[in-house]
Amino acid sequence: MPEKIDSNEIKAAFGSLCETIAALRHPVTGCPWDLEQTHGTLRKYMIEEAYEAVDVMEPVNYQKLREELGDVLLQVVLNAQLAKDAGQFTIVDVVRDLDAKMKRRHPHVFGDQNNPNAKSSREKSDIKTKWEEVKQQEKSQSGDAVAKGIFDQLKAGNINPASRMAVAIGKVAKSISFDWNNSEDVFAQLESEIAELKQELNTNSSKSNIVAELGDVYFCLSQLSRHLDIDPEVCAVDGNKKFLSRFRTLENIAEKKGLDVKTAGTAQLEELWKEAKKIEKSNQKNR
Numbered sequence: 001m002p003e004k005i006d007s008n009e010i011k012a013a014f015g016s017l018c019e020t021i022a023a024l025r026h027p028v029t030g031c032p033w034d035l036e037q038t039h040g041t042l043r044k045y046m047i048e049e050a051y052e053a054v055d056v057m058e059p060v061n062y063q064k065l066r067e068e069l070g071d072v073l074l075q076v077v078l079n080a081q082l083a084k085d086a087g088q089f090t091i092v093d094v095v096r097d098l099d100a101k102m103k104r105r106h107p108h109v110f111g112d113q114n115n116p117n118a119k120s121s122r123e124k125s126d127i128k129t130k131w132e133e134v135k136q137q138e139k140s141q142s143g144d145a146v147a148k149g150i151f152d153q154l155k156a157g158n159i160n161p162a163s164r165m166a167v168a169i170g171k172v173a174k175s176i177s178f179d180w181n182n183s184e185d186v187f188a189q190l191e192s193e194i195a196e197l198k199q200e201l202n203t204n205s206s207k208s209n210i211v212a213e214l215g216d217v218y219f220c221l222s223q224l225s226r227h228l229d230i231d232p233e234v235c236a237v238d239g240n241k242k243f244l245s246r247f248r249t250l251e252n253i254a255e256k257k258g259l260d261v262k263t264a265g266t267a268q269l270e271e272l273w274k275e276a277k278k279i280e281k282s283n284q285k286n287r
Contacts, residue, residue, distance in 0.1 A: 017073075018091055021081045039082060046075045054237065163232035166222035183227040190220045249276040 024034040053068035080091035103110040107120040108127055120127075151172055173179050180186045197213040225232035250272045254261050261269065 018077060018081075021074075021077045025078075025081050025085060034078070037078070037082065039079060042075065042079055042082075046072075046079070049075055054234070058234070058238075161233055162218070163222045163225070163236065166219050167226045167232060170223045170226045180223070180227065183224060186220065186224045186227050190217070190224055193217045193220045246273070246276045246280055249279055253279075 021034075023029070024031045027035065049068065049071040053065065053072050056064040056068055076094070077091055080089070080094050084090045106127075107118075108122045109119070112118045112120075151169065170179065180189065193213070193216045197210070197217055200210050200213050222232045225235060250269070251261055253272050253275050254264065259268065259272070261272075264272070
């Protein structure tokens with residue numbers, strides 16, 4: 001059984017954090033840096049902190065994750081404080097709205113709003129269907145669904161990074177049966193897009209044409225990830241980590257051989273890379 005939540009301890013800790021952030025924003029005695037921030041200037045920090053938290057989630061590093069989650073929470077509380085200073089809403093509104101939303105979207109756990117004992121199906125497919133149903137009801141009531149087109153209604157174009165935006169667009173397209181049937185079909189389309197890109201490169205086409213074709217490749221690759229039920233952004237991050245890990249192995253090999261990677265040259269680096277790859281595969285087999 002999970003450990004029982006100590007609500008009083010949470011209230012005290014969270015309340016203290018909110019008081020600290022409010023003090024940083026005090027117009028007279030607060031921190032000059034915090035006072036000059038706007039929601040606009042804080043956008044990059046929200047993105048950066050979220051990425052840094054993701055970076056230590058797989059493989060999980062709990063010591064660092066604890067710190068990074070704190071940094072993410074800081075951005076939430078700080079933005080809420082800015083909103084409070086502007087007379088718009090408070091962190092209490094944020095927490096209450098989120099709590100209510102989670103209860104509305106999980107009727108299989110909390111029951112219907114008007115009848116807590118009337119709990120819906122716990123089947124995964126039913127849960128997802130109910131989630132989307134409640135979500136659309138919320139948008140309709142808030143006025144968010146009043147838009148020109150289906151992609152505008154679901155705000156698929158407002159999601160960052162680009163690969164996540166592409167996945168969101170693909171999901172909307174799928175909802176109106178404008179999608180590939182399976183991953184094999186998407187892969188065939190990806191090959192076609194790569195061929196078109198290659199043709200543009202071979203004909204020394206304009207940069208704008210190359211950018212357009214490369215964009216098609218990126219979009220199609222994201223759709224392939226979606227069909228394979230793989231998050232393209234997480235996959236890309238893992239790819240970066242894989243390269244960096246292998247290059248660190250390469251550097252260790254080079255050091256043992258008395259080589260400097262900065263001056264080794266392409267041919268020698270290629271050989272070192274192959275050695276690093278063999279070591280990596282050997283380590284994976286031994287796990």
